[in-house]
Amino acid sequence: MDRRILFINPNASSSCTAGIADAIAPFGPGLEVTSLADGPPAIVTWRDWFRVAEPLCRVIEATPADAYVIACVSDPGLEAARTATDRPVLGMFRCAVAAALARAERFGVIGFTAASLPRHRRILAGMGVEARMAGWVPLNLPMEALTDAVAPQRRIAEAAQRLADEGAEVVILGCAGMAGHVAVAREAAGVPVIEPCRAAAAAAVLAAMEEVVAPVSA
Template identity: 60%
Template sequence: MTARRVLVVNPNSSVSCTAAIRDAVAPFALPGRARLDVVSLAEGPPAIANWRDWHDVAAPLCDLVGREDADAYVVACVSDPAIDLLRSTTDRPVFGALRSGIATAVARGERFGIIAFVAASVQRQRRVLQAMGLEARSVGSLPLDLPMEVLTSAEGPRARLVAVGQELKARGAEVVVLGCAGMAAHRGFVEAAIGLPVIEPCQAAAAQALLAVLG
């Protein structure tokens, strides 16, 4: 059997964010059965920080999917840019990190909260929650408002991540979703600090993609 290929695309151009995603999904690879290739979008902005960034990556993502053959695709951004568009241009499965992360969260608990990247992320994430019919199960989406390069640093965002996670817990969250791929390296630290399951959405999407191509 030829090994299946899952292409994991970071739609921003941040090298440190792509590295964080690669490290997060690496343990999910199945040698000889499936590989997870992580790439960044060279044309992408440094981060998907606002609606313009979200819309601007749609066409380049379509071009990338058109030239990169894979058995499944993961858009590794927790705002799910271009998911519906990509699904209309390929017959292969396309997974969004946000949708996958939320689906995993509601399998772990009744109420969940999201640690958002910036304030502008909150509206985009609310739209997805509404589309999934799960807004009522969210206790909120609270932004860090930190630059991407701080978010992906070893220690820089951790105090803020824990503080926001604790606030979501106080609001009744039973599960916390990391709301940006740049937070990936901090999942275990935050989980231990706040005492709740913490979902890293790129891992959730990779797991669902593997199930789709190997099931």
């Protein structure tokens, strides 16, 4: 079945966009990644979060697809983006949390920066699952350091181990920039690790299929 699923990175980091593309490559053809050229270097503050909502809507309106993914793990502009199309629009953090809770009862999150916590809490409260978060540990690294192949590994390992010690039975990588660091987090934590790009890809493929498959006759 031909399909087109568009991942939209709302920041302007080329290394982050490349990492997203690498993470979803195993899902095969039809998954594409783009970014907002005039977006912020990273989604750090609430102003960044609100700033990208309208540009995301414009990309969706101009680019036909079977499903869309807001490729940032604070799901910026998701509610607005859903008004720009009748196709599914998914947020990475929501997909990652759903995937985590399919694996275990308690999850932990490795955050991008401390400023991300209020946005994550808002999403978790909306999903009704905030009480199931065992811990949340920020890295407080710039995006270009986070996407480096080596530089953030020690910090990621320390955060993953701490979350496991705090009772997390599964760990979520809380930024698309961490997509290349699943193995180091898993080894340090000793529990499953959810990478949000892949979690969103799996959910988007299912959503796109549901859009085109005819209902089963009774």
